[in-house]
Amino acid sequence: MMTEHEAADMLCYSVRALQNWRHRGGGPRFVKVSARSVRYRSKDLLAWIEERTVAHTSE
Structure with a gap:
């Protein structure tokens, strides 16, 4: 588990x-x-990042 400082850096x-x-x-x-x-x-x-990953601006 990460501290909020480590998470913010990531x-x-x-x-x-x-x-x-x-x-x-x-x-x-x-x-x-x-x-x-x-x-x-x-x-x-990583799941939060993946949820926000898009291929183009219309998504």
Whole structure:
């Protein structure tokens, strides 16, 4: 499992973007370890990337 910093690096997004997605929805799935600790599974990040992979702009 990855910290939010590691996940943000993998996705080339900021930690703040991940935090916003967790609050608003729409981001990759995550594991809430405790009230202040969040982790990401690499398979969930890869699935999130795959869901957004398109072949052309009309998709």
